[in-house]
Amino acid sequence: MRKITAVIKSFLCILSTGLVYTIYAIGLLFIRIFKGRYEPWRNKCLKLWGKLALTSLGVKVEMKGTPPEPPFFLVSNHLSYIDIPVYYYCLKTTFVSKAEIKNWPIVGLMARSLGIIFIDRNRKRDVQRVNTVISNKINDRQGVVLFPEGKTSAGDDIMPFRPSLLQHPAIEGLQVHYAAIRYQTSEKDVPARDSVAWWQDISMFQHLIGLASNRSITAEVTFGEKSIRKEDRKVLAAELHKEVKSVFNPMTPN
Numbered sequence: 001m002r003k004i005t006a007v008i009k010s011f012l013c014i015l016s017t018g019l020v021y022t023i024y025a026i027g028l029l030f031i032r033i034f035k036g037r038y039e040p041w042r043n044k045c046l047k048l049w050g051k052l053a054l055t056s057l058g059v060k061v062e063m064k065g066t067p068p069e070p071p072f073f074l075v076s077n078h079l080s081y082i083d084i085p086v087y088y089y090c091l092k093t094t095f096v097s098k099a100e101i102k103n104w105p106i107v108g109l110m111a112r113s114l115g116i117i118f119i120d121r122n123r124k125r126d127v128q129r130v131n132t133v134i135s136n137k138i139n140d141r142q143g144v145v146l147f148p149e150g151k152t153s154a155g156d157d158i159m160p161f162r163p164s165l166l167q168h169p170a171i172e173g174l175q176v177h178y179a180a181i182r183y184q185t186s187e188k189d190v191p192a193r194d195s196v197a198w199w200q201d202i203s204m205f206q207h208l209i210g211l212a213s214n215r216s217i218t219a220e221v222t223f224g225e226k227s228i229r230k231e232d233r234k235v236l237a238a239e240l241h242k243e244v245k246s247v248f249n250p251m252t253p254n
Contacts, residue, residue, distance in 0.1 A: 006212035012056035020049040039141035043092040050089030065223030072143035074177040080198040131168040155251030163237035175227035180248035189214040193251040222247045
């Protein structure tokens with residue numbers, strides 16, 4: 001019975017994604033015809049998508065601290081693809097994502113039209129281009145969220161931060177905000193580190209079914225009380241890592 005429920009919840013999540021994206025795409029067409037700014041429309045659609053997708057999967061969001069308003073640059077730990085709708089629900093933002101997603105069927109097309117910033121982590125020279133794009137993307141309508149760990153984890157600890165993509169805020173002297181995200185499942189569910197965090201070597205669909213099998217999931221997002229500014233990207237990465245770790249509560253078995 002739980003497996004059937006998980007399939008239904010996953011279907012509703014996919015359905016809400018398709019529905020909201022269709023509404024977004026129609027609105028985007030008119031915005032481009034009249035040469036308007038797309039970010040405000042996208043922010044509204046993505047907040048709606050975050051709410052619908054998370055609700056369909058039984059995910060409740062709890063925020064601690066004050067989310068920053070655009071323009072901002074924010075770093076966070078990274079646990080799962082579910083981090084994306086959670087932060088879209090909380091923030092007016094875009095993301096820096098791995099380049100492979102750009103070529104995924106359907107998802108890649110959607111991501112490109114949403115203004116996601118892609119980086120090829122296997123090419124060191126691509127960092128310079130991405131830092132320039134980040135500079136152009138931060139404005140009074142949207143911020144940028146970066147996951148400097150470079151990959152998802154089980155949530156036992158905060159992995160080291162890669163400083164390369166912090167070059168832009170370091171050079172420009174920007175204040176960098178930070179947040180920590182974690183998940184908690186109910187006592188009768190599989191622990192969040194094993195069912196919500198996506199660190200195992202399994203497909204996304206297989207993981208989604210396992211995630212949706214939980215009765216309830218709480219996404220806890222803690223925003224830092226201050227922002228960090230350093231002129232050296234390595235020093236900035238180390239300082240941000242320390243601050244994120246200070247507000248992060250490790251995900252352990254229930």
